[in-house]
């Protein structure tokens with residue numbers, strides 16, 4: 001459960017490196033999808049096709065997140081860039097894996113909970 005190969009795949013060839021907070025979010029969402037899939041879909045070694053699709057989508061959203069280094073938790077986001085069906089799927093994963101993160105990845109869980117209390121970032125391009 002500790003390796004997160006999908007989060008580390010190069011996803012923006014030729015583009016500037018992602019800010020550290022987005023890289024950490026990619027690792028966290030990968031871990032959460034893996035926890036959820038492992039427990040609910042039998043994806044012990046690799047996520048199932050459906051979870052892999054969801055994860056690829058979530059990682060792509062993070063690649064394109066307009067908040068960059070100011071990004072906080074997606075739940076605080078004033079934009080919500082996910083398509084409605086994907087948003088409901090990732091929320092389901094978060095509800096299941098969120099409480100379990102404290103056992104698998106306690107530092108990631110602490111970071112996530114701390115950021116959930118932060119105020120939402122201003123929309124990019126607005127002051």
Ligand code: SF4
Nearest residue numbers: 061065074077080081
């Ligand atoms: S939901 Fe908001 S914070 Fe999350 S990736 Fe999309 S734009 Fe960024």
